[in-house]
Amino acid sequence: MRGSSVPPSGPAYPGRVSLAVRVIPCLDVDDGRVVKGVNFVDLRDAGDPVALAAHYSSSGADELVFLDISASHSGRSTMVEVVRRTAEQVFIPLTVGGGVRAIEDFDMLLRAGADKVGVNTAAIARPVLLAEAATRFGSQCVVLSVDARRSADQPSGFEVTTHGGRKSAGLDALDWVRRAEDLGAGEILLNSMDADGTTAGFDLAMIRAVRAVTSLPLIASGGAGEPEHFAPAVAAGADAVLAASVFHFAATSIGAVKQTMSAAGVPVR
């Protein structure tokens, strides 16, 4: 009999289907090499981004972020090659950011096998880049990266910074997130410059403030130092949690973080 079939129901159904909070390691890559690389026992070359990406993927990472910190033009073409090789071996989503200036950079990275492209300074300089990228490639691959810190100069008390937090962009962080969503960004990567490097925990107040103004998925970054830090970021409104050094220096592992999150009632993969 043909007819409109309904989804399975019953007591077992609702609890079984839920979106997991993503745990995302971030790798800083300079001219094709991982900066601050660590020696995991199963890695021969801790500086190889492809090997490290594969390691994290098999350790349970839900996504990966490569941040290209190369200063040189040749570093950028090296990055495209790194993305291509990673996409051949690692079958989880890959976001690449750092030095993305123009629509051509999106095109090159997506063609190489990146799933999403993170843009920061270039979108501040020319916000319409977000709209152009969303129109051409779809919002789902446009990640707005925001480096924010507290500032009395902005109405919300949070301002956008550039140059790794050294310069003010003169923008209210909450206004910027709202505007980016309107322009077509598909996800927000929020890095608290106040919490970054402290290893004292995520910036919960900043996460709450940004969560309140956007319906886009929100990745919280900055401040993670131990497994107990992650669940509070989720409670504050993060859909995903990102960290770098806490994983690289083997202070903790993806598995330990997920176990601790799960014990706190957060759904994880």
Add this chain to the structure above:
Amino acid sequence: MTRPRVVVFDYGFGNVRSAQNSLLRVGADAVISADPAEALACAGLVVPGVGAFAACAAGLRAASGPRLIGERLAGGRPVLGICVGMQVMFDAGDEHGLVTEGLGVWRGDVTRLTAPVLPHMGWNTVIAPPGSTLFAGVGDERFYFVHSYAARAWDGPPGAATWSDYGGPFVAAAETGALAATQFHPEKSGDAGLSVMANWLAALR
């Protein structure tokens, strides 16, 4: 062991490279092509798709996609749609009131999900029907989704749809005859996704 020839249909939308990489990993002779003769001759055709329904449907039409897919399905030759490549198999897509005609292989419309946070981005669980080819031997796994729209009702044969839930149930995968499709990205769903790809490939041999 034979390596079935699979064409990842390159009509300008979708991460064709990742689809090809995952197919190569599970043993396909996978190529990226928009050549109609190749798309007809291969053992399996993969139709990827990201972004807007309207843009994908237009791209597919410009590349003779509807004719090629129609001919394959009429001859019982497998096609796998991924993400928007699944959505275009339905009658129509409705994006903020902009209604775009789909291929109409499956009845029903693709509409916006209702959830506080969109897109639905990340790893979610699914409930597959007994006898599913794609999910054979795949246990309680999570798959990677990125989308704001989905088929929220299923009017095809009962038991052909796999369901997930994000602010309400939606069709996460469907399998009827030679046509299979997933709303999630099997090529980005780790080992669980590779198992789905391998199951689809095994049915081509």
